[in-house]
Amino acid sequence: MHPTNTSKSYELTQAGDRYFDGLVDKFSRSLYQAPRGELRLAMLDYLLPQMLHLTGQPVLDVGGGLGQLSAWFAERGHSVTMAEPSEDMLAHARAWHTERSAAGAWPPEQLRYLAAPLQSLLQHAPGPWPLITCHAVLEWLGEPARAVQTLASLLAPGGQLSLMVFNRDALRFSNVIKGNLQKALSDQLEGKGKRQRLTPISPVTHDEMCQWGAANGLTMKDVAGIRIFQDYLRHPPAQENEQATLLALEKQYCRQDPHWRLGRYLLYTFTKPEADV
Template identity: 75%
Template structure:
């Protein structure tokens, strides 16, 4: 990843949601990189995706549509494994960051990634496909209408295609608030962020029950589900040595797909498929 100088943006800066009620991240690329991907929680998230995606997807060097690709980690992961990737991202800052980083990644095949600055809602016009493999990781929770977003993703998916969907887990957020002593907040279910400042609490955290219902409404089948960061966020004493970090990763890998543990993952990772059309 590129170097990350201290952000010049003041903590008091105000950010506005889009007319659709979505949260974009112009001006926050450096904060994302520093806070999410150069910290233990981000490192664990990427390590778990590296472990889970080959298990949960049928990867056959497809063309991949990476929706809301952010800083470009997922696009790079697929491109390094031989896939042709179209990475979409509504934030000009995030897309620029990803392009600059990708240029310096020696393991990326030349021209393996195509970039498109566009919100999810416009992709049926600008990247209609249909696509045999779509990834949409940590996007729905930043949208004003995540239910409609899943319907759009279903429209983009080819019959027999796979959607790798990762969402911020509302149930885990409630549990985390209770553990921290925010009992009234947890009881009243006041969990969503406002999206007005630099804090990164999602504006639309999603529950597993909602994903089940929305998938069924759009004719999608849940083939697999896993929890990401099941244990890490609840540790009283974070791992302090490389050995402890490896032990935590092993623990996360062992139980990420076991009920009831996966249900409290900070993120829920799904493989959704669209059934083949039967003549």
């Protein structure tokens, strides 16, 4: 079931998830054509090669959105299957990827697409997969813990899972800085998922990620914070040299305690133990 885009109202699916049909332009404008989106992509470009063992292995990109992460892996020689439930998002990603492929960024056969939600991937893309990416997805699901169980089931023994989640603790801190004291005190931080605002319906804590990973037999190998400073600046950097300095700061402290814990996003690498012989 896809949400409708009538009267600027957006409904959750029957599973309680938020899809993004009708919001491609807002996503592109708010998340990727703005400084915060540029910083997020720059930090992924910096961190993924450090946090993952990349050997050109096949990748399942779950909830691939506008296709940036799938393109990142395709450019580096990986065969990528991008799964995305929003038809609008998938169409945008296909068109952009086609342009990039035609320009020689990667062979067209390197990317394939699945119009499917995470919950159906055990049927549509069972794998097992040596590398799964699932970035900024869990916070838009009604049952994020169950999603981790599904992802663990899709992962091959010895495989790696790259998870990026919207940090509930950072959301609380941000609300305090903005003066939303009662909202922070009552801990009513979740978005409703019914309008264009992009406050996640299920922001996640680090403790939850630890618990969900362990419950599914996964080992947490690494964690980093993304946008650990940017969202709290009173005056975002306007000059190019200031932006470069901020990026250097983010890189320097993104894996240092306590700074990573207040990243707007938390980026994890989980691994699945090798099968017993």
